[in-house]
Amino acid sequence: ALKEVVIPASVTSIGMWAFSGCDNLSSIICEAATPPTIQTSTFNGVPADCVFYVLAESVEAYKVATNWAERADYIQAKPEV
16 A cells, blocks of 8 residues: 655665565655665566656666666656655
8 A cells, every 4th residue: 555665765676576466556766865675576576657756866876877778668756855
C-alpha cells in the first residue's frame, strides 16, 4: 500500500528486489547526493511511471548512474519546500 518512500542520505546501497511488490508507489525521494548502488532488480514491481525525486544538483548523476539510467525519464529535482 506504500505510495511514497523516502530514502535517507545515509543509504549507500539498495539490495535486489528491495521494492518488489510495491506496485502502488508513485514517488520515491532519494536524499543522497551520490546515487546509492542499486541492482537491476531493485525497483522491479515499481510502476514504470514512478517519479524519483533527488537533490537538484544530483539529477544528472542519477540519470547516468548504473541501473538508475533505466528510470532516467522519471528522475526529477526534489521540489523546494
